[in-house]
Amino acid sequence: MTELTTTDSTDSDGTIIDSLTSTITLETATDSTDETDLEESNESSYSTCLCCEDCIKGDGYSSDLQDELTSAEQQIILDEYKTRPVDGTYKKYFFRLPFLKRNEEDDARRRKENPSPDDETFIKRLDWLHVKMPNTFNYTAAIERNNVTRGLLHSLLRHYSEWTDHIPEMSKTSRKLGHKHSDVFSIINNISGEHASNTTVTKTTKEYIEEFEHEAVNNFKYRENAAFSEMQMLIYDFILNNTTEQRYRGETCNEKGDVAVVFNTTDKFGTDTVMIFGMDKFVYQNNSNLRDERPFRFIITVFFKSPTTERYVSPSKLFPPLQPNN
Numbered sequence: 281m282t283e284l285t286t287t288d289s290t291d292s293d294g295t296i297i298d299s300l301t302s303t304i305t306l307e308t309a310t311d312s313t314d315e316t317d318l319e320e321s322n323e324s325s326y327s328t329c330l331c332c333e334d335c336i337k338g339d340g341y342s343s344d345l346q347d348e349l350t351s352a353e354q355q356i357i358l359d360e361y362k363t364r365p366v367d368g369t370y371k372k373y374f375f376r377l378p379f380l381k382r383n384e385e386d387d388a389r390r391r392k393e394n395p396s397p398d399d400e401t402f403i404k405r406l407d408w409l410h411v412k413m414p415n416t417f418n419y420t421a422a423i424e425r426n427n428v429t430r431g432l433l434h435s436l437l438r439h440y441s442e443w444t445d446h447i448p449e450m451s452k453t454s455r456k457l458g459h460k461h462s463d464v465f466s467i468i469n470n471i472s473g474e475h476a477s478n479t480t481v482t483k484t485t486k487e488y489i490e491e492f493e494h495e496a497v498n499n500f501k502y503r504e505n506a507a508f509s510e511m512q513m514l515i516y517d518f519i520l521n522n523t524t525e526q527r528y529r530g531e532t533c534n535e536k537g538d539v540a541v542v543f544n545t546t547d548k549f550g551t552d553t554v555m556i557f558g559m560d561k562f563v564y565q566n567n568s569n570l571r572d573e574r575p576f577r578f579i580i581t582v583f584f585k586s587p588t589t590e591r592y593v594s595p596s597k598l599f600p601p602l603q604p605n606n
Contacts, residue, residue, distance in 0.1 A: 358531055358532075364561065366564065379410070387399070388510075395506075408423065410570045410576075414528050415525065425516075430578075431579070437492060438583070460500075463495070471485060519582060525601050528601075529597075540558055554585050554592050555583075558580045
């Protein structure tokens with residue numbers, strides 16, 4: 281039996297889909313975000329490019345298929361990943377999505393009792409958060425909030441049971457959905473469940489994700505959006521706490537050449553696991569909102585495996601810790 285995770289990634293030609301209009305755009309811009317950018321991005325919620333694709337891209341990040349690449353072929357891919365030059369600004373590939381500012385993070389973590397219209401817009405806004413990679417890396421990273429096809433919400437939907445195993449507060453937070461909890465999680469259980477073989481999982485998962493998106497867009501109010509934002513921020517905090525030089529295990533790639541960065545983790549039961557970042561291959565110019573001078577990559581998805589899984593037993597370390605001077 282093969283387990284697949286599905287997610288979205290940017291086309292190699294740099295095309296992106298405007299989350300407001302589902303139109304394909306080739307956007308070049310500076311790193312500065314003007315008021316028009318923010319106004320338009322504030323109108324974004326869970327709208328995605330699902331309707332423009334036959335399937336969700338990026339299948340295979342967590343595939344357990346037998347590797348078709350030799351060790352030498354994998355090393356070539358990993359070496360190219362390490363030395364890839366900067367491709368340009370992120371706005372060339374991701375249209376008008378702001379970075380979440382540090383003073384906005386607390387607003388994304390908790391529900392307000394008397395939300396304003398701006399609060400209701402913010403809580404479902406598509407935006408990026410900084411994930412600081414270990415200092416030995418030649419890049420840092422960012423992950424998206426509120427997108428069902430990549431980033432925090434995607435990982436929550438596709439790997440919910442894995443996150444509840446690692447974050448004790450996750451189940452309690454999900455209860456903040458109130459009377460919608462049962463209906464919403466009947467959909468999520470189908471998205472994250474191992475319910476289909478590799479020949480049908482893409483189509484089936486896509487349909488369930490579309491069902492969730494339809495529910496979110498049409499029936500979620502501030503309460504539901506705030507609960508999902510809080511769950512995403514629990515995931516984000518877990519990622520930050522475990523993306524360290526001490527926990528860094530290495531890099532590997534699957535039979536498609538998709539690169540993953542691996543970190544040692546432990547679940548709430550004390551069982552050793554590994555946390556895997558499915559990475560975008562592109563490298564983007566430094567952005568001042570990241571509070572990091574390095575260029576950055578996007579994290580497409582996050583999931584967990586056993587450290588005894590063959591692919592993750594002894595991954596290559598592209599960015600080994602610096603040796604102390606004797």
